[in-house]
Amino acid sequence: MQAVSDTFTHTMSDTPTRPELPDRLSIDPRSPHYLEAVFHHDIGIRFNDKERHDVEEYCISEGWIKVPAGKTLDRKGKPLLLSLKGRVEVYYR
Numbered sequence: 001m002q003a004v005s006d007t008f009t010h011t012m013s014d015t016p017t018r019p020e021l022p023d024r025l026s027i028d029p030r031s032p033h034y035l036e037a038v039f040h041h042d043i044g045i046r047f048n049d050k051e052r053h054d055v056e057e058y059c060i061s062e063g064w065i066k067v068p069a070g071k072t073l074d075r076k077g078k079p080l081l082l083s084l085k086g087r088v089e090v091y092y093r
Contacts, residue, residue, distance in 0.1 A: 025038060027056055
């Protein structure tokens with residue numbers, strides 16, 4: 001019985017540690033809110049209880065996300081972003 005619990009404990013400690021999810025995160029490497037270590041793991045974002053896959057930036061404390069406005073580009077060739085306000089939940093998958 002002891003060997004089984006030791007194996008379980010050993011397996012649980014082998015999982016890689018994930019960095020804590022920040023309050024604000026951006027996928028743009030030039031942004032001051034970009035954190036490369038977080039992107040080594042799969043992140044899920046729920047906005048107003050719906051899963052979103054097109055989020056470019058979020059802020060949990062202020063309650064907003066930024067998403068691309070269709071195929072519209074700004075003058076620098078980057079997607080034009082819309083800010084949406086609501087409840088933001090971020091988690092590792």
